[in-house]
Each structure stands twice: as structure tokens, then as C-alpha cells.
Amino acid sequence: MGTGHxxxxxxxxxxxxxxSRMLAIALALTTIFLVAEIVGSFLFNSLALxxxxxxxxxxxxxLAIALAxxxxxxxxxxxxxTFGYRRFEILAAAFNALLLFAVAxxxxxxxxxxxxxxxxxxxxxxxxxxxxxxxxxxxxxRLLSAGKDKSLNVKGAYLEVWADMLGSLGVIAGAGIIMATxxxxxxxxxxxxxxxWVLPRTWMLLKDTTRILLEGVPRRLVLGDIRTVIGGxxxxxxxxxxxxxxxxxxxSSLSVHVELAEGADGEAARLAIAALLESSFGxxxxxIQTEIxxxxxxxxxxx
Numbered sequence: 001m002g003t004g005h006x007x008x009x010x011x012x013x014x015x016x017x018x019x020s021r022m023l024a025i026a027l028a029l030t031t032i033f034l035v036a037e038i039v040g041s042f043l044f045n046s047l048a049l050x051x052x053x054x055x056x057x058x059x060x061x062x063l064a065i066a067l068a069x070x071x072x073x074x075x076x077x078x079x080x081x082t083f084g085y086r087r088f089e090i091l092a093a094a095f096n097a098l099l100l101f102a103v104a105x106x107x108x109x110x111x112x113x114x115x116x117x118x119x120x121x122x123x124x125x126x127x128x129x130x131x132x133x134x135x136x137x138x139x140x141x142r143l144l145s146a147g148k149d150k151s152l153n154v155k156g157a158y159l160e161v162w163a164d165m166l167g168s169l170g171v172i173a174g175a176g177i178i179m180a181t182x183x184x185x186x187x188x189x190x191x192x193x194x195x196x197w198v199l200p201r202t203w204m205l206l207k208d209t210t211r212i213l214l215e216g217v218p219r220r221l222v223l224g225d226i227r228t229v230i231g232g233x234x235x236x237x238x239x240x241x242x243x244x245x246x247x248x249x250x251x252s253s254l255s256v257h258v259e260l261a262e263g264a265d266g267e268a269a270r271l272a273i274a275a276l277l278e279s280s281f282g283x284x285x286x287x288i289q290t291e292i293x294x295x296x297x298x299x300x301x302x303x
Contacts, residue, residue: 027063030056047107047187065095066089137161137168144157170193227239229281234264240256252283
């Protein structure tokens, strides 16, 4: 019986460094404008502007948490945390999703109240602040776009900035309508629209983070396909105790017990399996245990 262990490269470290720099710049821009938008929402009595400020706050929080998560995640494993700190990124993304749910709930509740009893809104000031916010959001989106497909944490921050960008567009449109018609109830309608738009995307982010925290199979992979490929390697008679999971959003790990056919070369089979896992599924971190007879009491998945 033998075991094998294959590791991926260190490209994650370079990607994390680039994402860290972009996040830091986006965080600085967002924080500066957040202060101005909060002040403006009270000066001009605009719930839509306050809703946009609330999303801008979650943007800033998401960016700060994402930045901290990436830097903490780059710490090496130690004797206590043998997998390192990369799972912190997923905890941060889950927290961001819950924060967005809370903000959306508040805006929906407050918006319904203002529809019943509309409050006067200073649309000119509302328009000016939202226009500046739009520019800030566009810059932040451009900075984060490169890393959004490599990290759930950065993706969460990108989604929040994107939602806030559309929110700024909504506030600008609402301010224009109020200026033209005097309909102050447009303000809470825009605020509610922003909240409803962001909820489905927040739910998807929460589902992705929950899947990783529960050690689920990464969404891009199908366990049956992996079992079939391993079972087709020459010298393999059976596959069991197959587990596939992720530590963070940009990696996949696998462990499996492989029963060898009589007379098969265990090391040759292991190397062939490892090569196929990386080329076919992008799994570079695999622990493959070969055995002459299958385990009698293994708790894993059996064909």
C-alpha cells in the first residue's frame, strides 16, 4: 500500500499580492466618498442617497475584510493550523453576504415607511453626490475586475461595488425625476429597487461560501466524472473513499483510496492518476492511497 501527495504551484501568492494592492486602492477611494455621501444624505434628506451610502459602507467593509483576509491567508501553515489561514477568506465573504442582507432589510423597511409618508428631498444635492459616487464606483470596479474570478472574497467585494454603481445610477435617475415632477415618493422607490436588486446576488455569494465551509465538492466539478476517470486508469480495480473539497475559492483538493488489480504497479498507477486529475480537472493537490484490498470499514463514497 502506498500514498502520494502532489502540490500545485505558488501562483496563488502572486495573484493574492496583486489583489491586495487593488483592494487597498479601492478601499481608500470608497472610504473617502463614504463620509461625503453620509453627510449628503442627511443634508438633502434623501433615503435613496442613504441607501446608496449604506451600500457604500458595506463596500468599504467588504474591501477592508477582503484585504485583511488575503493578507492573513498568505500566512504559512503552523503546528496548530496545518492547512494555513486561507479559509479565513471564505469566512470573510460569508460575513459580507450577511452584512448585505442586513442592509437590504433596513432599506426595504424604511422605504416602505417613506412611500406611505413621503418626505421632501433636495434633488439637486442628491444628484451631485450620486454622480460623484458613480465615478468612484466605476474606478473601484475597474480595479477589482481582474481578481473577481480568482477569489470569492474579491468577487464579493466586486459585487457590492457593482450593486452600488447601479444604485448610484438609480439615485441619479430618481433625482432627475424628482427635479422634473416634484414626486418625492420616487426616492424610497429607488431605495427599495436597489435593495431588491442586490438580494439575489448576495444569496448566490452566501451559497458559494456555505458550500466551501461544508467541504462540498467545488461547483465546477462532478464527483462521478472524477471517479470514472480514476477507475479507467490501467491497474485500477476499484475506487472508494473519494473526497473532493476546497479550502478557498481558487483551489481544489482530493483524497482517494484506489484498489489495485492483481500484479499492478502501485506507483505507476498513482502517478498516472495524479497527472489525469491535474490535466482533466485542475486538481493539483491530491492524496492517493493505493491498496491491494479495499478498506473494510472506510466511511467514504463507494462506487
